[in-house]
Amino acid sequence: MAPSATTQEPASVTTFEAKGAVAVDKAKTTLVNTDGMKYPEYAPYNDPNDVFPEPEPFDYHDRALDADPAMPVFYNDHVKVEELTPYLGVRVTGLDLASLDKAGQDQLALLAAKKGIVFFASDDKVKQTFRDISMKKKLDMVRYYGQLHQHAVQPRPVSSTEISVVYQDNVNTVRKHWWPNRLSRAIWHIDQSQERQPPGMTFFCCMQSDAPSGGDTLVGSLVEAYERLSPAMKQFVCGLKAVHSSKVMAAKAARVGGANRRQQVESVHPVVYEQPATGYKSLYINPERITHFEGLRHEESEMLLKFLSDHITKGADFHARYKWSEGDVCVWDQRVLIHSAVLDNMEHRRHFIRITALAGVPTPAKYTPSEHEDMYAK
Numbered sequence: 001m002a003p004s005a006t007t008q009e010p011a012s013v014t015t016f017e018a019k020g021a022v023a024v025d026k027a028k029t030t031l032v033n034t035d036g037m038k039y040p041e042y043a044p045y046n047d048p049n050d051v052f053p054e055p056e057p058f059d060y061h062d063r064a065l066d067a068d069p070a071m072p073v074f075y076n077d078h079v080k081v082e083e084l085t086p087y088l089g090v091r092v093t094g095l096d097l098a099s100l101d102k103a104g105q106d107q108l109a110l111l112a113a114k115k116g117i118v119f120f121a122s123d124d125k126v127k128q129t130f131r132d133i134s135m136k137k138k139l140d141m142v143r144y145y146g147q148l149h150q151h152a153v154q155p156r157p158v159s160s161t162e163i164s165v166v167y168q169d170n171v172n173t174v175r176k177h178w179w180p181n182r183l184s185r186a187i188w189h190i191d192q193s194q195e196r197q198p199p200g201m202t203f204f205c206c207m208q209s210d211a212p213s214g215g216d217t218l219v220g221s222l223v224e225a226y227e228r229l230s231p232a233m234k235q236f237v238c239g240l241k242a243v244h245s246s247k248v249m250a251a252k253a254a255r256v257g258g259a260n261r262r263q264q265v266e267s268v269h270p271v272v273y274e275q276p277a278t279g280y281k282s283l284y285i286n287p288e289r290i291t292h293f294e295g296l297r298h299e300e301s302e303m304l305l306k307f308l309s310d311h312i313t314k315g316a317d318f319h320a321r322y323k324w325s326e327g328d329v330c331v332w333d334q335r336v337l338i339h340s341a342v343l344d345n346m347e348h349r350r351h352f353i354r355i356t357a358l359a360g361v362p363t364p365a366k367y368t369p370s371e372h373e374d375m376y377a378k
């Protein structure tokens, strides 16, 4: 189909050099077909003058610690909370995410920490209104959970640096070219784990979805991934630290002509992260960011990263897959969940926004044997 495309920005290709960043061509990632676009104020945009500072260290408080453990805002006669799979994820209907008060938001943090991810959908009685509330209200709601992250490479709306736009349409096919020469475009990852205080609560909203099928999101439980390991492997990985780097992300941005607003960042995090509110142990492995494990020889490190990444990404029995409807929003806890887009339908508009709150400096989990520790050995 020949696009009757109008572009939001001049079609001319401009390049810029941010401090310490690679030269980029900003036109490619922000090209849009505006015909039929429902939320143009959230269209993808890059400002060539954007240079973001490093996030300031901040005191983090996990809101889940203040939650009523019974989570009555979710578990009552009016709200339906359905399990996606036994190990992770719930789908909530009968409750508008945007209507939550402080107590509800605290309980949402606890539910996300326990289930990994909470999808909010509309039903006949209660519609999700998150996509229609003002940008300020959206941002305030997520800021409640921690300092907002400003993404170094992803497009943003014109009027906010704290929202990331995940976008494709029949003229903007840039996502298809992110990872050339791979057999699958499923790229499992944790967002922005290279930060000193990496993300916790993350909101992801389906603004528009024109495709008849496809564009699902895959999620996997890092808590269950840890649980499956043998006691000997658990003991070993509990003492390990991994180096997470933004290097690969910057290279990707350069390849597809995206922005690069930050200098390269590298952080060392425990391989097993203890979620502060639940105490759950999570196998904090980000195949797209970890360069190596501290203290291991090169080959040991390569082998371990491959093994743990394969384990996490191939464990379909601790994964789930979500099919989106417009207006659905999910809220996940990045500390216990890995995810991937499914880039299987690139011909239609798919327009999402993501707002990400940073959390604390990851706390290493201590290995503790448990009674059902070796349940998977049988």
Ligand SMILES: O=C(O)CCC(=O)C(=O)O
Pocket (backbone or CB within 6 Å): 166, 191, 204, 215, 216, 217, 218, 339, 340, 341, 342, 352, 354
């Ligand atoms: O497009 C998707 O389904 C997921 C995108 C993603 O990885 C993200 O927004 O962090």
Ligand SMILES: [Fe+2]
Pocket (backbone or CB within 6 Å): 189, 190, 191, 339
């Ligand atoms: Fe992501």
